[in-house]
Amino acid sequence: MDHLIDLTDVTKSYNARSAAVDHVMLSLPRGKIIGLLGPNGSGKTTLIKMLNGLLVPTSGQIRISGMPIGPETKAKVAYLPDRTYLAGNQTVTQILDFFEDFYQDFSRERAAQMLQSLHIDPKARMNSLSKGTKEKVQLILVMSRNAELYVLDEPIAGVDPAARDYILRTILNNYNPQSTVLISTHLISDIEQVLHEVVFMRYGKIVLYTSVENIHKEKGKSVDAYFREVFAC
Amino acid sequence: MxxxxxxxxxxxxxxxxxxxxxxxxxxxxxxxxxxxxxxxxxxxxxxxxxxxxxxxxxxxxxxxxxxxxxxxxxxxxxxxxxxxxxxxxxxxxxxxxxxxxxxxxxxxxxxxxxxxxxxxxxxxxxxxxxxxxxxxxxxxxxxxxxxxxxxxxYNPWAEMSRDFTQMWRELNDTGLKVEIVHTIVSTILAYIVSPFSGVIMLFGSLTIGQLASKHKLLVGILTYVGVLFANSILGQIFRFVFTLPYLVRVSTSSSSNVAARSVAGNMSSTLDASLALAVVTGAIMYFVMIQILSKKLNLD
Incomplete structure (x- = not known):
């Protein structure tokens, strides 16, 4: 099977006592929208950072499209972090220029359309925008790329319900069947409708990797309800 | 790219x-x-x-x-x-x-x-x-x-020009010209290398700070202070080692020509020592940075 992401025995330890990601073996296919779900501290963000080369695994191997993490994989991965990574003194237009320069798969037209539909002024400076609008700008930048892998870390956490709907529509509309979208979130019920598969993580380990359809069929529950059952305190 | x-x-x-x-x-x-x-x-x-x-x-x-x-x-x-x-x-x-x-x-x-x-x-x-x-x-x-x-x-330009001409003639006579040219070349090289070596030491220290699990910026700043201090001590040692032969020659020679040549040689060697140290420190810190960024990057 042609996997997009291959993690082989990946471990990440910040100290000698514990591992944030613990001997993870996981292969994810192309063409799916996958939810990366788990309680706080389960290792989701650490895993995502390793996929993007922001953390180096303590041991194990990560491959995207068969290549180890490096400039080639970064050219194929569109990453939305859980924070604002854009400089405050830049205008939205300057940021679009930057993305257009660095990412060959960036579509300026698509970004302009999304900015217009969200009523974001391209001349506005980032530090003049609200937190929610900054997040929208970042999402637009990411979803305007024709990437092979979209990695979205908490994409709907900081925005209002109306914007959430828009973001989910954006993900669905811009998703192409050859690419995979990996979404990490706590707001499962909001996102469940768009997911094909889910990965549950706890204490740095993968506890479940299955399709949403399977959960519905076998457990007779929604992903949100099943998540609450699995991770009940 | x-x-x-x-x-x-x-x-x-x-x-x-x-x-x-x-x-x-x-x-x-x-x-x-x-x-x-x-x-x-x-x-x-x-x-x-x-x-x-x-x-x-x-x-x-x-x-x-x-x-x-x-x-x-x-x-x-x-x-x-x-x-x-x-x-x-x-x-x-x-x-x-x-x-x-x-x-x-x-x-x-x-x-x-x-x-x-x-x-x-x-x-x-x-x-x-x-x-x-x-x-x-x-x-x-x-x-x-x-x-x-x-x-x-009073024309300082004319006076300076006269002094320089006379100095150059004397340098020719005593064979010191080579030493002076050496000193000038070393000064120009030091002027070009030092700004780069300086930023590498700063960036390298901040990067080394990233290896700490907490207070990364503080560790980076302290590393920078330590690197500057170590560099200064090493600089003194380098200069002493480089200039020792000239100092010995000056103290043992009775000939003013030999003494003058030794003083000029001492000057150029001091510059060479500083230049060598800047190149070595810069190269080491640059290598360390590449290693950390490639193998130890841990963004919070």
Missing amino acids: LKKLMKYEWKGTFKICLILLAVVAGATLVGALGWSVMIRYLSRGSAEYHNGNEMASVAVTMMGMGTFFAYILTMAGVTYLLIGYLGVHFYKTMYTDEGYLTHTLPATPKQILFSKVFVAGCWNLIILGAMGISVVVLVITIFGSFSSSYNGL
């Missing part, structure tokens, strides 16, 4: 660096005006001084001295502000939230690092060069003021 990285690095740093250049230009203008006014006023002779203008003389002298100290302080301030700004810009774009964008660009750590070191080193070089030009402008202004104030009776 490297071109693009450098383009955005220039874009990201030019505003503050141009402001610092403007400050250097402003200080030069004020310094040149202050000194030329003082020289012209004082050179009008002691007549006015004796005619009750003592206070004015004192005030003009104080203004000249004040201008001088303000000039020195401004130049020192610009140097520290520049290094501080370059450090903050590097840290912000590499190891804070903005680092998430930097490190997810389709570029290698070597390309990212090279673009940052090259641009910061160039700014360091440009501003250091501007300071050098500023000093030359001040000297020209002061000499020009002397020259015009004394109605050609």
Whole structure:
């Protein structure tokens, strides 16, 4: 099977006592929208950072499209972090220029359309925008790329319900069947409708990797309800 | 990719660096005006001084001295502000939230690092060069003021030119010319290498700070202080080792020619030692940075 992401025995330890990601073996296919779900501290963000080369695994191997993490994989991965990574003194237009320069798969037209539909002024400076609008700008930048892998870390956490709907529509509309979208979130019920598969993580380990359809069929529950059952305190 | 990285690095740093250049230009203008006014006023002779203008003389002298100290302080301030700004810009774009964008660009750590070191080193070089030009402008202004104030009776340019010609002739006779040329070449090389080595030490220290699990910035700053201190101690040792043979020759020789050659050789060796140390330290720190960025990157 042609996997997009291959993690082989990946471990990440910040100290000698514990591992944030613990001997993870996981292969994810192309063409799916996958939810990366788990309680706080389960290792989701650490895993995502390793996929993007922001953390180096303590041991194990990560491959995207068969290549180890490096400039080639970064050219194929569109990453939305859980924070604002854009400089405050830049205008939205300057940021679009930057993305257009660095990412060959960036579509300026698509970004302009999304900015217009969200009523974001391209001349506005980032530090003049609200937190929610900054997040929208970042999402637009990411979803305007024709990437092979979209990695979205908490994409709907900081925005209002109306914007959430828009973001989910954006993900669905811009998703192409050859690419995979990996979404990490706590707001499962909001996102469940768009997911094909889910990965549950706890204490740095993968506890479940299955399709949403399977959960519905076998457990007779929604992903949100099943998540609450699995991770009940 | 490297071109693009450098383009955005220039874009990201030019505003503050141009402001610092403007400050250097402003200080030069004020310094040149202050000194030329003082020289012209004082050179009008002691007549006015004796005619009750003592206070004015004192005030003009104080203004000249004040201008001088303000000039020195401004130049020192610009140097520290520049290094501080370059450090903050590097840290912000590499190891804070903005680092998430930097490190997810389709570029290698070597390309990212090279673009940052090259641009910061160039700014360091440009501003250091501007300071050098500023000093030359001040000297020209002061000499020009002397020259015009004394109605050609005292011409520092002619005197300096005469001294240089005579010195060059003597250097030829004693065979010291080679040593002096060596010293000049070493000075030019040191001028080019030091700004780059300086930013590498700063960036390297901040990068080493990233290895700490907590208080990464503080560890980076302390590392920088430690690196500067160690570099200074090593510099003293290097210079001592490099110049020892010349010092021995000076102390044991009775010939003034040999002594003069040894002093000149001592000078060029001191510069060579500093240059060698800058190259070695810079290379080691650069290598350490590449290793950390490639194998130990841990963005919070």
